[in-house]
Amino acid sequence: MANPHTPPKVIGESNAFLEVLEQVSQMTQLNRPVLVIGERGTGKELIAERLHYLSDRWSKSLIKMNCAALNQELLESELFGHEAGAFTGASKLHKGRFERADGGTLFLDEVGTMSMRTQEKLLRFVEYGEYERLGGSSTLTADVRLVAATNVDLPELADEGMFRHDLLDRLAFDVVTLPPLRARHEDILLLAEHYALSMAKELGLPFFSGFSPEAVAQLHNHPWPGNVRELKNVIERSVARWGAEPEPIEEIQIDPFSSPYRLQRKTQPKIAHLTPTPPATAKAPAVKPELQNLPLDFKEEVENFEKRLLDQALKEARFNQRKAAELLGLSYHQLRGSLKKYSLAKEADAQEN
Template sequence: MAPDAPWLAEALGQSDAFLGFMEDVGRAAVVDRPALLIGERGTGKELAAARLHYHSPRWEGPYVPVNLAALPRTLIEAELFGHEAGAFTGALKRRPGRFETADGGTLFLDELQAAPVAVQGKLLRAVEYGSIDRVGASQPVAVDVRIVAAVNVDPRELVRRGRLLPDLLDRLAFSVLFAPPLRHRHGDIPYLAERFAARFAAAIGRPEPPTFSDAAQAALAAHPWPGNIRELKTVVERAVLHTTTARIDHITLDPFAHPHAPLPLPHFSHSGGPGGSSPRPPEASSLFSSTPLPPTHFFPSRGSGGDYPPRPPEASSLSSPIPLTWTEAVAAFEIDLLAGALVRAGGNQRKAAALLGLTYHQMRGLYRKYAAALDAASKAP
């Protein structure tokens, strides 16, 4: 892989969702029409765009990726379409834009919604007529470019909010490809984690790639991965760096949780005085229904690793003098949600997963993580 071409990295996965997406990309690649990639951040849209180019008849032409969100809005037009000498202050000579650089190949426009509406109008003209206007020019310039664009939100919502021209969306939507989030790629998390760990271990000179303990694998499986593959790669590489043995036993999902965190801000009541609190409305007693959660809240004890025994009932109040770290508070919140959902589901983990909006695989991972506390909760009077 060339160091200056990170998009040439191999897309990895073996789940049905990932393989189906790759098949869709392969079918779209051979048709010389615009394509639109839709997916959350970190799902590999740029790798898919590169695949669209290198598996297309244009593969010998240039592949030019542009992240529009990384450019100043006032410069996007000149960056894409180029400018003539004297077009604006500082334009000392003619400069070709990204369209001309990509002539005969593919132009990938990531974060399409970052382009001003006026620039989107010029993009529409380029897609429809194959010509662009440099800033400050009086004559159009013909270009032969395939446009692949990407957004990380629903493009129809962007149209409703006036952030995306509906005509441009219509022209780009010849091939609409949905990059699956990591949480829907069942089985790919351990597969990717092992490969990221092996690559990073080799990069830092480790003699052999580390393995993951059952607890570490459960932590990886239970996490929702809002940052998708990019987040997973960072988490795994950090775990490899901080592990001195051949096995990874601990996964740090929140790198900002540490024992020397700043003190929390003081709580103020509605009257403006510190330390006050307002009563919680009755409907807020449960996140799921009017059925209250079990009366005992189970908070993890410090230094217990993956085992979270219950604290005494008097420690369950939020006003308890026993301080909680961020990690403990998050664990307590997750345990309460799991315990409440299991009560409502009559102990059926599959039904509890549905109540929480989790997959059964995620529910099993969380249950294994907090097994001691949940077992204690089920036996509480």
């Protein structure tokens, strides 16, 4: 079992990621607020944990709070606590996150969603270390290292009057900006292999067969809008579907909703245009496929037709196989199956590379 008082394992060797780790290491012993900024799935909570467990506060509590998870009244109660009778349903005293984090670290995620009233109370704590429980009159204090996180542009919110400039100044004693996964190109395969091995172990598989060159190309070509969290889900799903096959994973299904049978969103009927509809006779006649003279070899004709379709789609897609699959209304896996069926896969791969 992992030691709960050790820093979390981090994986990465790209310069962008190593620079962040170096910055975090320099801040661990400072009892000042830190603001962590990054897109969703970049590991903001991981940075908060690293700041805590590498500091002198490592043996104390690390308390976490998602500020977007509750309405503002409940958020204030969770942060500062409340006295019995403070509001309907408050039957007993409730200690807030600041009180529970005394001596340790408090991680506030999505801090940009706080109301102005809650921001004002947070500002008082950041400046003086003081707060009051809801419904209480006593001033309480707590020794807490504050780590805030957001995936929005807080300076822009402040300029728009939606976030206090003075609170932003206090929270941003130092700012850690996490690079998105697309800026950590060297780490993508490293992370993918780590998650694949972990998933194989979880499933009780005897081995992990690795990734094919095509799968590696998929991983590197995807923009990863969900960053490391998205990559983890994609890899775990791919390993679970591939199972204990002896061959390397050939296809990474990045979009779990990808299917030729995917439901289409229903659209509202369009309002008729004032321009009269051309008469039916004006429509161009449908082009019918030209039939071969009989007798013929039906199977051979169908195979030749499929080969021509595959060749046409690949050329129109400039040999991008995922695009060619879309042009034919197939999944990538179905296209690969057809290419292998007619021994066209190697040639297509060579053209794509």
